[in-house]
Amino acid sequence: MGLTDEELGHLEKLAKIELTAGAREKLREQLERIIEFVEQLPNVDATAYDAVYNGNELKLSLRPDEAIRCLPRDEVLAEAPGSIDGYFTVPAIIDSKDG
Amino acid sequence: MRRESGIDYEPVIGLEVHAQLSTRSKMFCGCPSVFGAEPNTMVCPVCLGLPGVLPVVNREAVSMAVMLGLALRCRIEATSMFARKNYFYPDCPKNYQISMYEMPLCVDGRVDLATDGESRHIGIERIHLEEDAGKLIHGSGDSSLVDFNRCGIPLVEIVSRPDIRSAAEAAEFLVRLRRILRYLGICDGNMEEGSLRCDVNVSLKEAGSDRLGTKTEIKNLNSFKAVETGIRSEIDRQTEILDKGGRIVQVTNLWDADGKRLVEMRSKEFAHDYRYFPEPDLPVLKIERQLIEKIKSELPELPFDREVRFREEYGLTAYESGVLCAERGVADYYESLVRASGDPKAGSKWVMREVLGELKSAGMEIEEFPLEPDRLAKLIVLVLDETISGPAGRDVFREMVRTGEDAEAAVARLGLRQVSDKGEIESIVDVVLRENPREVKRYREGKTKLLAFFVGQVMKLSGGKANPKVAGDIIRSRLVD
Amino acid sequence: MKETISLSIKELLDSYRKGEIRPLEVVRAYRERIEELEGRIGAFIYVSGDDVLKDAEKLDTVDPRSLPLYGVPVAVKDNICTRGCPTTAGSRILEGYRAPYTATAVKRLVEAGAVVMGKTNLDEFAMGSSTENSAFRATANPWNLDYAPGGSSGGSAAAVAAGMAPAALGSDTGGSIRQPASLCGVVGMKGTYGSVSRYGLIAFASSLDQIGPMARNVTDCALIFDVISGHDPNDSTSMIGYSADLSSSGGTGLRGLRIAVPRAVEGCEMSESVSDIFRKTVSTVEDEGAKVGIVDLPGLDASIACYYILANAEASSNLARYDGVRYGFRHDSDSLDGMYEKTRGEGFGEEVKRRILLGTYVLSAGYYDAYYVKAKKLQAMLREAYGKVFHEYDLVMMPTSPTPAFKLGERLEDPISMYLSDIFTTPANIAGLPAISLPAGLSQERLPIGVQLVAGARMESKLINAAVGLERLFGFREKCLPAEGEVI
Numbered sequence A: 001m002g003l004t005d006e007e008l009g010h011l012e013k014l015a016k017i018e019l020t021a022g023a024r025e026k027l028r029e030q031l032e033r034i035i036e037f038v039e040q041l042p043n044v045d046a047t048a049y050d051a052v053y054n055g056n057e058l059k060l061s062l063r064p065d066e067a068i069r070c071l072p073r074d075e076v077l078a079e080a081p082g083s084i085d086g087y088f089t090v091p092a093i094i095d096s097k098d099g
Numbered sequence B: 001m002r003r004e005s006g007i008d009y010e011p012v013i014g015l016e017v018h019a020q021l022s023t024r025s026k027m028f029c030g031c032p033s034v035f036g037a038e039p040n041t042m043v044c045p046v047c048l049g050l051p052g053v054l055p056v057v058n059r060e061a062v063s064m065a066v067m068l069g070l071a072l073r074c075r076i077e078a079t080s081m082f083a084r085k086n087y088f089y090p091d092c093p094k095n096y097q098i099s100m101y102e103m104p105l106c107v108d109g110r111v112d113l114a115t116d117g118e119s120r121h122i123g124i125e126r127i128h129l130e131e132d133a134g135k136l137i138h139g140s141g142d143s144s145l146v147d148f149n150r151c152g153i154p155l156v157e158i159v160s161r162p163d164i165r166s167a168a169e170a171a172e173f174l175v176r177l178r179r180i181l182r183y184l185g186i187c188d189g190n191m192e193e194g195s196l197r198c199d200v201n202v203s204l205k206e207a208g209s210d211r212l213g214t215k216t217e218i219k220n221l222n223s224f225k226a227v228e229t230g231i232r233s234e235i236d237r238q239t240e241i242l243d244k245g246g247r248i249v250q251v252t253n254l255w256d257a258d259g260k261r262l263v264e265m266r267s268k269e270f271a272h273d274y275r276y277f278p279e280p281d282l283p284v285l286k287i288e289r290q291l292i293e294k295i296k297s298e299l300p301e302l303p304f305d306r307e308v309r310f311r312e313e314y315g316l317t318a319y320e321s322g323v324l325c326a327e328r329g330v331a332d333y334y335e336s337l338v339r340a341s342g343d344p345k346a347g348s349k350w351v352m353r354e355v356l357g358e359l360k361s362a363g364m365e366i367e368e369f370p371l372e373p374d375r376l377a378k379l380i381v382l383v384l385d386e387t388i389s390g391p392a393g394r395d396v397f398r399e400m401v402r403t404g405e406d407a408e409a410a411v412a413r414l415g416l417r418q419v420s421d422k423g424e425i426e427s428i429v430d431v432v433l434r435e436n437p438r439e440v441k442r443y444r445e446g447k448t449k450l451l452a453f454f455v456g457q458v459m460k461l462s463g464g465k466a467n468p469k470v471a472g473d474i475i476r477s478r479l480v481d
Numbered sequence C: 001m002k003e004t005i006s007l008s009i010k011e012l013l014d015s016y017r018k019g020e021i022r023p024l025e026v027v028r029a030y031r032e033r034i035e036e037l038e039g040r041i042g043a044f045i046y047v048s049g050d051d052v053l054k055d056a057e058k059l060d061t062v063d064p065r066s067l068p069l070y071g072v073p074v075a076v077k078d079n080i081c082t083r084g085c086p087t088t089a090g091s092r093i094l095e096g097y098r099a100p101y102t103a104t105a106v107k108r109l110v111e112a113g114a115v116v117m118g119k120t121n122l123d124e125f126a127m128g129s130s131t132e133n134s135a136f137r138a139t140a141n142p143w144n145l146d147y148a149p150g151g152s153s154g155g156s157a158a159a160v161a162a163g164m165a166p167a168a169l170g171s172d173t174g175g176s177i178r179q180p181a182s183l184c185g186v187v188g189m190k191g192t193y194g195s196v197s198r199y200g201l202i203a204f205a206s207s208l209d210q211i212g213p214m215a216r217n218v219t220d221c222a223l224i225f226d227v228i229s230g231h232d233p234n235d236s237t238s239m240i241g242y243s244a245d246l247s248s249s250g251g252t253g254l255r256g257l258r259i260a261v262p263r264a265v266e267g268c269e270m271s272e273s274v275s276d277i278f279r280k281t282v283s284t285v286e287d288e289g290a291k292v293g294i295v296d297l298p299g300l301d302a303s304i305a306c307y308y309i310l311a312n313a314e315a316s317s318n319l320a321r322y323d324g325v326r327y328g329f330r331h332d333s334d335s336l337d338g339m340y341e342k343t344r345g346e347g348f349g350e351e352v353k354r355r356i357l358l359g360t361y362v363l364s365a366g367y368y369d370a371y372y373v374k375a376k377k378l379q380a381m382l383r384e385a386y387g388k389v390f391h392e393y394d395l396v397m398m399p400t401s402p403t404p405a406f407k408l409g410e411r412l413e414d415p416i417s418m419y420l421s422d423i424f425t426t427p428a429n430i431a432g433l434p435a436i437s438l439p440a441g442l443s444q445e446r447l448p449i450g451v452q453l454v455a456g457a458r459m460e461s462k463l464i465n466a467a468v469g470l471e472r473l474f475g476f477r478e479k480c481l482p483a484e485g486e487v488i
Helices: A005-015 A021-039 A073-078 B059-071 B167-184 B224-243 B289-297 B303-314 B318-324 B328-341 B344-362 B373-384 B390-403 B407-414 B422-435 B437-444 B448-461 B468-480 C009-017 C023-041 C051-061 C104-111 C154-161 C178-184 C218-228 C272-287 C303-321 C336-347 C350-363 C369-392 C415-422 C426-430 C460-474 C476-480
Strands: A087-091 B009-020 B082-086 B096-100 B106-115 B118-131 B135-138 B143-147 B154-160 B196-206 B216-221 B252-256 B261-264 C044-047 C073-077 C115-120 C167-172 C187-190 C210-215 C258-262 C291-295 C395-399 C435-442 C448-455
Touching: A005 A021, A005 C350, A021 C303, A021 C350, A021 C415, A087 C336, B009 B167, B009 B224, B059 B106, B059 B118, B059 B154, B059 B167, B059 B289, B082 C303, B096 B118, B106 B167, B118 B167, B167 B196, B167 B224, B167 B303, B196 B224, B216 B224, B224 B252, B224 B261, B303 B318, B303 B328, B303 B344, B318 B328, B318 B344, B328 B344, B328 B373, B344 B373, B344 B390, B373 B390, B373 B407, B390 B407, B422 B437, B422 B448, B422 B468, B437 B448, B437 B468, B448 B468, C009 C218, C023 C044, C023 C051, C023 C073, C023 C115, C044 C154, C051 C115, C073 C154, C104 C115, C104 C167, C104 C218, C115 C154, C154 C167, C154 C178, C154 C210, C167 C178, C167 C187, C167 C218, C178 C187, C178 C435, C178 C448, C187 C218, C187 C460, C210 C218, C218 C435, C218 C460, C258 C369, C272 C291, C272 C395, C272 C435, C272 C448, C272 C460, C303 C350, C303 C369, C303 C415, C303 C426, C350 C369, C369 C395, C369 C426, C395 C460, C435 C460, C435 C476, C448 C460, C460 C476
Parallel strands: B216 B252, C073 C115, C073 C167, C258 C291, C258 C395
Antiparallel strands: A087 B143, B009 B154, B009 B196, B082 B096, B106 B118, B118 B154, B135 B143, B196 B216, B252 B261, C044 C115, C167 C210, C187 C210, C187 C435, C395 C448, C435 C448
């Protein structure tokens, strides 16, 4: 099963990664071969599938509802590539949120 | 819904409601869950999505969700699973939201409505837990601003079955759902502040047919009114299209609160592919039978049941019990009042008129109301046994609220003790009748409405203290002669 | 007295307790070693500054007996968060990033008296088997500087092999501790999934990742593992009620142990020296009185495909957070999407982008069932199969890597050939089982070759017991190291 250029473009949009024109074709080929490689998964009739979520029989432990630590704001913003007046900044968003 | 085409269309409406749970800390970390703090002061590495962090589930949020599931008569699943919903957006720091997908916490419930005396219910498909996103604000010029304080606050998502058949029904569903949330004490249900949010799916089908139409989505409805109006607009819009022989396109419409209309969202290049998969950082959530039983036993009386009981136990009308049960605090207040005063009907009048009126004008919640039921009960008894008149009672009420004094003290201070002593009133009546011979004559000639005038004069002369009923009786008997 | 930097951790602790030596001297000795060799090996992304001398001095006022890792220098793989110095994950997208918190595993080390010497090089985001995918530099194998140290914990392995630290932390998702340990002639182990907290480990594949120790001998590894393992309330996938006490394991030898060798090993392509050494190992342990049996592990051959689907699916989601909004590299743009796409396009290296796109593909609509769900089912089958094996056997034994170290640059053009080096290591990650690699011998070219032991869930003590016995049999350090005791 191949990977078309269009499909690669779709993946780029989903993953929010822009590939340079030069790298695209090579990457597409490599991905195609890797997909071929992983496609060789044998069919397994495992019905005990739900036991595998996390596969380790770990028990989810819950945390008591106590308000504790917070980071001081200067540490929160210390690594911010852009910030102003206590907010993080990003390029202006025109449309409203979906999803 | 009949139009020129002659075809009847039936709306098919489903609601997706998000409610913020009023826990002390966030869903997956220990940050305080508060509203209105300075931006980015209520965040930690976990809710900020820093490299290397991991979620830890809030026990209370799980209990609250189970409580809600029980109140909505759902089946609580013994095993449920958190899942990642993957999408990129600045208010979503990990660029995935931890939610639930294939295995939600609660399924198959219902909300009872009572529209027009005919009882109906709306199915609840599922309830699950997830985390809220941060807040995106439009900054000056070419940047937007992000505040992560809200990010990670626990949400329950409640998905109804598409059983709703009108805009009014949708609003009622929402009102009842909100009431349940507030009764349980798990959410304050404030649509304007965003602790309760509602998205709607609307489609039309031909009456009598089973074939469903294409559904559209409405988002950004920020009040009950908006929900009703928005749905009505969408129904109208779709009807118009179908009437003209057109096709409904699957779109998302945003409600514009200022213009009070629907605006179509700029269409995306492709539909979202959220690539849901089980959250690997959290083992499955197991709810034990014991926990469900415990929470069940601690459930407060639910609003619908309480309304029914009020009608039966206190002889109240549907309207009265509806008003008294709208807020749990008010219903609690009412019942304490009845216990202390012994008169459900009087209690109902006093709460509905005076107490609720006072709360409304002061912009107060019942929890802040300074006049406790015990003390109000004493006032009601004074009116019932005619120690003071009804109007005097209302004055005393206001004084009690204002000064905090007891009924007896206020009555004494204002000298409002009603005079019911026949002898005393008789003397005053004699004076009034003597000083108003013309009116006496006209009354004896048939103008019996002047009784009110005489009673008024007696009230004036007695400084408002005469018992108007007794005065009326005495005047009547005097003038019969 | 042996040279300071040749002391094992056990010996070091002994010397401290006898008052023969002080932490400051030890830390200085290791710093000198780093200074001497780092230019040629490139094991570190960041070497701790003079603060580390102050930390060592502070220990003078503490009783050596009160801390299990008193004055022990450790190196930390740079995908593990350490407050106070940068954590880059070997990526340009986190270049210079300083975490405001420290990973639990490191916190425990420091509280136990250890001194952090620096952050070691790795394949970017732990994705790779040679450390060549680091955005900053390649690390050389101390045994031969033209060769790769393996990966992704190549920096940690090289640091230990070259005597720049007696121990290091690595992370293992598909073999990233064991494979470089094998290629560099040191010991590396990974515990049962959930035995060591992942809080502060920059996630690659959440359901497979584990932090683990690397050291020059098994007992030193066990000492580190004891300190870092155990439940952490900050990590919901860390085991409750788990505690290790491995440092006292190791006296019982190999007699009577039942050891399984997967039949599939024979059919695998591997270097002659690897199969030679492995075959010799099998007969040696049989001579010692262990019972060796060949077992069929169904699904073993498909485990690499299974691994690459699951690991990269999770990775595609875990790496979504690197978007230039709150930290790290940002490529400014007029549009939001432009910022995301260019930031990630430039900030991530080729291998990382390949894996994110592959992971996105297997999770996307229409493919989820065919790939992800199928891989999960295979995982269930493999776990079950392994579980059955451990009913009849104490341990599974196989080579760690199909080849010794390969030349730098040799495998960069063909990702799949790189993936195949994980063929013996991924099963333990998929099944969540504890595993250890220890050096068994040298190839013709004098490159180390390791042998791997896998035990049942929570059976680290059995693992360490057997490893200590095997280590004695191999006598690697006595037979294979140059006379001076250090490789380079």
